[in-house]
Amino acid sequence: MSQKLKNKIEANDTSIKLLLKDEKFYIDYFQREYRWEEKHIKTLIEDLTNTFLKSYKEGDRPEDVANYQNYYLGPVVFSVNPDTAKKSIIDGQQRITSITLLLIYLNHQQRNFEEEEKVSISDLIFSVKHRVKSFNMTDENREDCLKALFEIGSYVAKDDDDETIINMVDRYHDIHDSFPEEINAKALPYFIDWFVENVVIVEITAYSDENAYTIFETMNDRGLNLTPTEMLKGYVLSKITDRKKRNEINDIWKAEMIKLHDYSKNADQSFFHAWFRAKYAVSIRPGKAGSQNQDFELIGTGFHSWFKDNHSDLFDLNNAEEFYTFFKDSFPFFVKYYLKAWKARQEFEPRMPHLTYINSWGIADSLQEPMLMAAINHGEKEELIFQKIDAVARFIETFTVRRSVNYKKFGQTAIKYTMFNIIKLIRNNELNDLYSNLSKEINDIPQNWSAVQDFRLHGMNRKFVKHLLSRISSHMDKQVGKDTSYVAYHHPKGKQFEIEHIWADKFDEHKSEFDQLNDFRDWRNKIGALILLPNGTNQSFNSDRYEDKIQHYLKENTYAQTLHSSYYEKNPNFLNSNSIKSLGFKHHDDFKKSDIVERTALVERICEQIWATDYFQIEHQ
Incomplete structure (x- = not known):
C-alpha cells in the first residue's frame, strides 16, 4: 500500500441507494451489538415520514420526487483495506442496521403490488454471488434473523439469541407499529423512491484503521457546538440584568441539568420539548404538502429560537424580573414533575400506575410527554399533580388499547392533530374539568370494544x-x-x-x-x-x-x-x-x-x- 493512499481520506454526500447497492460491510468486534431502543427507531420513522409528507401530494408524477425536500441522516465512517477492498464500519452501524430493517419492512409492504408498481430495493438489502444470497451487514450472527425477516416478515427468537438479534426483532416490530397509515398503497412507491434517493448521508472513507479511528474520535469526543439548551440558557441569562440574580439562575440551571442528565444525556432537550409544547404551543403544521412548520414543529427543531421569538406573547415574559421569577420558580417545578413522571414510567408507582402501562403501550414521546404535563400547574400539591398525570396516562392507554384491538395504528403522524388538540383542551385544567374532558374524549373514540x-x-x-x-x-x-x-x-x-x-x-x-x-x-x-x-x-x-x-x-x-x-x-x-x-x-x-x-x-x-x-x-x- 502506498503511503499516499494510506493517508487518503474521502468524504462525499451520498444516498441510501448509492451507499448500500450491492455493498458488503464488516462490523468491527468493538461495536458488534445493535442497541437502538424503541424511542430511537420511532423518532427516525417520524422524522422521515413527516419530511416526506411535507412534499408529497396525491397526483404527483414519479419524477417529481427528485424535487421533494431532502433529509440529512448523518455521517458514516468506513475503513477500506486497499489490498482486499474489505470495507469495515467504524461509525454508523446502528443507522445502517436500522435502515436495513426499514428497507425490509418497505419491501414487505409492496409485496402484493403489480411488478411495474414495485420499487426494486432488494439489492440494497442483500446481494447474490454464485447464486448465494448474503446481506449487506456481514455478521453471521445476524443471518438467520435477517433472512426470516426478509422472507416472511417475522422471526421466532431462540434461547441463545444475543442482544443484537433481540433488538433487531423488536425494532422491526416498532417500525410496523409506527409507520403511518397516511403512506398508503398509492404513496408507498413515492416514499420508497424518496427514501433511497433523497435521504442524504455523508460517507467518510479512510484507507487505514488509524485514520478511521481518528475521525471517529473527532466526531464523538471533540464537538464544541452549543446545544439548544445551552443557547436557551445564554439568552435567558442575558435578559436578567441583576448580576446576583443572574448568577442565581445560572446555579439553578446547572443543578436542574444534573438531575435531567442523570436520566439521559438528552433529557434536557426532551424536557424543553415537552414543557413548551404542553404549556405554550398554540399551533401545529397542517398536514398538506408545502405547509410551514408551526409551534409544535419549531419547538422540536429549535426550541431556543422559538422561545426567543415567542416569550413575550406566549409566556408573558417582558422584563428582567419576569425572566428571573419564571426560571427561579416554574423551571425547577416542571423539571421535578417531568422527572417524577419519567421515573414512574420505569418503576411502578402505585399513585400513578397508568404511567407504567403507557411505558409498555403508549404513544410517541413527542406527544405523550407534553400531554402528561399539560394539566399540571405550578404550585399545586403533589397528590393533585399525581392524580392529573395518572388521569392523562389512563386516557392514553385507553386510546392505544382500543385502537389496537381494532387493528388501528397510532403512530405520531396519524394522531398528532388529535393529541395536540387534547393538549390544548386539558392545558391548566382543574381536576373536575380534566376528568370531564378526558371522559368525553374517550367516549368519542370511534374504535369500540366489540x-x-x-x-x-x-x-x-x-x-x-x-x-x-x-x-x-x-x-x-x-x-x-x-x-x-x-x-x-x-x-x-x-x-x-x-x-x-x-x-x-x-x-x-x-x-x-x-x-x-x-x-x-x-x-x-x-x-x-x-x-x-x-x-x-x-x-x-x-x-x-x-x-x-x-x-x-x-x-x-x-x-x-x-x-x-x-x-x-x-x-x-x-x-x-x-x-x-x-x-x-x-x-x-x-x-x-x-x-x-x-x-x-x-x-x-x-x-x-x-x-x-x-x-x-x-x-x-
Whole structure:
C-alpha cells in the first residue's frame, strides 16, 4: 500500500441507494451489538415520514420526487483495506442496521403490488454471488434473523439469541407499529423512491484503521457546538440584568441539568420539548404538502429560537424580573414533575400506575410527554399533580388499547392533530374539568370494544397481546384480593411470563370442527384462547390436550384458574364479588369453538370494566 493512499481520506454526500447497492460491510468486534431502543427507531420513522409528507401530494408524477425536500441522516465512517477492498464500519452501524430493517419492512409492504408498481430495493438489502444470497451487514450472527425477516416478515427468537438479534426483532416490530397509515398503497412507491434517493448521508472513507479511528474520535469526543439548551440558557441569562440574580439562575440551571442528565444525556432537550409544547404551543403544521412548520414543529427543531421569538406573547415574559421569577420558580417545578413522571414510567408507582402501562403501550414521546404535563400547574400539591398525570396516562392507554384491538395504528403522524388538540383542551385544567374532558374524549373514540370478538394474536402484535393479558391477569388478581401487579406479569425481575395457547398446535385433534388448517390457527390465536403462564410451565404443557392442561391451570393466576370448575367452589372473594359477578365467568370442562366464543366475549366485558370511564368520577377517587 502506498503511503499516499494510506493517508487518503474521502468524504462525499451520498444516498441510501448509492451507499448500500450491492455493498458488503464488516462490523468491527468493538461495536458488534445493535442497541437502538424503541424511542430511537420511532423518532427516525417520524422524522422521515413527516419530511416526506411535507412534499408529497396525491397526483404527483414519479419524477417529481427528485424535487421533494431532502433529509440529512448523518455521517458514516468506513475503513477500506486497499489490498482486499474489505470495507469495515467504524461509525454508523446502528443507522445502517436500522435502515436495513426499514428497507425490509418497505419491501414487505409492496409485496402484493403489480411488478411495474414495485420499487426494486432488494439489492440494497442483500446481494447474490454464485447464486448465494448474503446481506449487506456481514455478521453471521445476524443471518438467520435477517433472512426470516426478509422472507416472511417475522422471526421466532431462540434461547441463545444475543442482544443484537433481540433488538433487531423488536425494532422491526416498532417500525410496523409506527409507520403511518397516511403512506398508503398509492404513496408507498413515492416514499420508497424518496427514501433511497433523497435521504442524504455523508460517507467518510479512510484507507487505514488509524485514520478511521481518528475521525471517529473527532466526531464523538471533540464537538464544541452549543446545544439548544445551552443557547436557551445564554439568552435567558442575558435578559436578567441583576448580576446576583443572574448568577442565581445560572446555579439553578446547572443543578436542574444534573438531575435531567442523570436520566439521559438528552433529557434536557426532551424536557424543553415537552414543557413548551404542553404549556405554550398554540399551533401545529397542517398536514398538506408545502405547509410551514408551526409551534409544535419549531419547538422540536429549535426550541431556543422559538422561545426567543415567542416569550413575550406566549409566556408573558417582558422584563428582567419576569425572566428571573419564571426560571427561579416554574423551571425547577416542571423539571421535578417531568422527572417524577419519567421515573414512574420505569418503576411502578402505585399513585400513578397508568404511567407504567403507557411505558409498555403508549404513544410517541413527542406527544405523550407534553400531554402528561399539560394539566399540571405550578404550585399545586403533589397528590393533585399525581392524580392529573395518572388521569392523562389512563386516557392514553385507553386510546392505544382500543385502537389496537381494532387493528388501528397510532403512530405520531396519524394522531398528532388529535393529541395536540387534547393538549390544548386539558392545558391548566382543574381536576373536575380534566376528568370531564378526558371522559368525553374517550367516549368519542370511534374504535369500540366489540372488535375484541375478531381480535387475535399474529406475528406483529405479540407485544400488545402480552400487555393486554398482563392487564387482564393483574386486574382479576386484584379483584380477588391477590397482591400482584401488572409488572409481575409483564416484566417481573424473576421468571418471565409467556403467552400460552390453550389449544396445542395440533390440527388433527380439531378436525371435527375445522376443515382448513388456517381456519384452525385463526381460532387458536383468538384472544379468548390465550392466557399467561410462567416461562417453563408454558413450555412444559403447551403441547398437551386441554383436559390435561386444565389441571395445571388451577395452580396459576386467577384468570387461568377460572377455566377449571373447582375454582368456583371455595373462593369467597371470587364468588361474592358483585364486580366479578357482572362479568359472567363460567368454567370450561371442554374447550371447543363455542368455548372460545364465550371466553372472547368475557375478555370484551373485562376490557369494558378495566377501562371504564367511571375512573373519571371525582366521587370514585
